[in-house]
Amino acid sequence: MVSILVSLLAGLGLFFAGLQILTAHLKRLSGRRLRALVARYTRSPLMGVLWGGAFIAVTQSGAATMFIIVSMLRSGMMSVAQAMPMIVGVNVVGALIVLILVVDVKLAVLCVIGLAGLLYKADGRGTAASVVGALFGVAMLFFGLDLMNGSVAPLAGEPWFADLLSWTRGSYLLGFLIGCALSFVVQSSIAVMAVVLAFELSGIFGLAESVMIVYGTNAGSSLLTLLLSANLRGQARQIAMFQTFYNLAGAALLVPLFYVELWFEVPLMLALIQAITADMGGQIAAAFILFNLIPGAVLMPLLGPATRLLQRIWPDTEVEIASxxxxxxxxxxxxxxxxxxxxxxxxxxxxxxxxxxxxxxxxxxxxxxxxxxxxxxxxxxxxxxxxxxxxxxxxxxxxxxxxxxxxxxxxxxxxxxxxxxxxxxxxxxxxxxxxxxxxxxxxxxxxxxxxxxxxxxxxxxxxxxxxxxxxxxxxxxxxxxxxxxxxxxxxxxxxxxxxxxxxxxxxxxxxxxxxxxxxxxxxxxxxxxxx
Incomplete structure (x- = not known):
């Protein structure tokens, strides 16, 4: 039992350590040339979505991507209107990361850690050192996720733990709240998804409970963003609130549809997820992806009014204007x-x-x-x-x-x-x-x-x-x-x-x-x- 908890803690620690290393090195790489290139090719919403997706696909880090976006806003290279589609891309493509949790990438990740570790220099300041450092951070991040995934499965087999969670069966709203709480505490929806996936594969949660936990996980990350952005002002606050509204809008749309499907037996999201794949892990990944994809499709035509509303509620600060x-x-x-x-x-x-x-x-x-x-x-x-x-x-x-x-x-x-x-x-x-x-x-x-x-x-x-x-x-x-x-x-x-x-x-x-x-x-x- 102790070894299970220690492995879970170690996986969580590796995940966040990798995230910190990745973010630190990406800050060095996100110089003026990169930001100018992004600003130049985000004139259209579609290009903004693609750039946001490219950043999250490369960095595997929403925090690092947000740093790049905010730095472009602060330097005057990009407007909030250009940044909004990038946030959509970060959410949509970022959701695809969860697919890695259902694929065995441990061997590849260990190879990357070995190669990057041999080349990594903690005091390196050049571009090559930053690239290697970022690669090392990505590998540590995914190694931590894999370790968490492997440690949760034995925990789920413990009788006392199964009894503890068995009373949540059929309580879908409670599953939503559990997802919210876990995401809020752990501060990473991907890390929570690794745990949920292991629970579902162990048979503790059914598909319906797991889907509601997925919904709660995304909503909880928005509540965390809302809390962390309480002291932000101006454009940074506008971006944070758009990210918060993105997931809350998804929850407001999909949670009622979930109950409509259950109560009235109308084939909606659960039927779509089961039609996509019969694999249990794939179904959880599909639920996570759809949650992030659907709000993006709904909000894309409304980006203009949303930008104006956010700027009216949280106007640019004097510092942003002057700088x-x-x-x-x-x-x-x-x-x-x-x-x-x-x-x-x-x-x-x-x-x-x-x-x-x-x-x-x-x-x-x-x-x-x-x-x-x-x-x-x-x-x-x-x-x-x-x-x-x-x-x-x-x-x-x-x-x-x-x-x-x-x-x-x-x-x-x-x-x-x-x-x-x-x-x-x-x-x-x-x-x-x-x-x-x-x-x-x-x-x-x-x-x-x-x-x-x-x-x-x-x-x-x-x-x-x-x-x-x-x-x-x-x-x-x-x-x-x-x-x-x-x-x-x-x-x-x-x-x-x-x-x-x-x-x-x-x-x-x-x-x-x-x-x-x-x-x-x-x-x-x-x-x-x-x-």
Missing amino acids: RPKYLHEHAADDPETGMDLVALEQARLVRYLSGMFDALRDDRPPAAFGAIREAFGILAATVRETIDDLASGHRMTDHSYERLNALLTFQHALDSAADTVSGIATERSALAATEVGQRFAASVIEGLDSIVMMLGDVLREHDADDRDLLSAMTGDEGKGIKSVRAAYLAEEATLAPDERLRLLALANHAERLIWLLGDMGRSEPATVEP
Whole structure:
């Protein structure tokens, strides 16, 4: 008995460990090029369904597929309307995974684990290492499923266990609730299906009970999605709610049909499943596939109204709107010179976001304002860095073009460091907010730094020599920017306690570092074009 439970636990652990390894490596593979390719070929709903199906077929992971979809939404490459058909494809094709549970793939899976394990390097960062790591994760996932399937069969033969479950016979609603609960707790409908399949093959459940457990399993996964998405907002929330509604709509449609078939002896789903195959395992797989296929067929014509309704109920957040590229697009890296012009324009926007961070730190702004603009900066900056990487790896360039691209990359590194420094300033400002001296010093630093950031913005926008000279004077080693910070610190520090003085000094050091970074960005300004 102990060995049965240990095997079941080991199978579950291998399943989730494989899922984690798979997801981690797929994140490395889902770069801008892949996302741009998907965005380009999801213009029609049918192509969106096919791409969603392709992702889930390759990854065997709804979580990994959802990560790719959400990352494309956040980078502005794809709209929610394009993502909806992909969700349909994920559900429909993802249901086919259950067919593997009724086929003996243990030998093939062990071969894949052996080969991938020999090639796998946990610290590998290249594309090949990520592919091998993802393959290793898939193999572990299916090995865990096979182990669970094999361990449940002996458990089902235990007299006490059979007696425990025998009272569920004929209680179809209870079977639905069991499926919901198992899927909610285990957090994987495929893992639950492995258990249900073993029970049905052992004769504990009949076809009708098993079908209702299958329905409950899918509904339970939607309830879990609903719970996990409670704190999501904007487009991520729209996608999560569509996924939730997808399975709940299937349950709302198929559960009443189930009872109509039983009570009135009308041949519907059970008759269709039995007509498809007489194999017990195949019937469970067919029920799972049909549950995911039928809602997709019903919802496909309604994707447009559904998208508009979801956007009305959970509108795009300010962060999502602000983090979308204004100039970069899916073809931005096709032509190096044009792509670099567009990168420079987005970097000018990021400089304005630095100013927005200081605006969010002023006393009259709500505490969450800084976090929102900082998050938008980070998302847009990641898109800019990916485009620079694409430009560097996808084209042969002249020496002049490489120099300009290097200047853009250097400028981006400085921008990222500047944003991190502003975050440090925000932390120290919050700690100093309890004292009047700290508030006064932080306010003066914020106003002075914001004026320098706005001057850098003028330089990037106007390319005026006088503005550049003024920025250089404000940010030099003995410029008035650094002098003003030091003077303000010396004026206040004598009146503070030692710990408060250290906070004040830390804020002053952050300010001086930011002034130096802004001056460096002004001196190394890449050539830009007017928006």
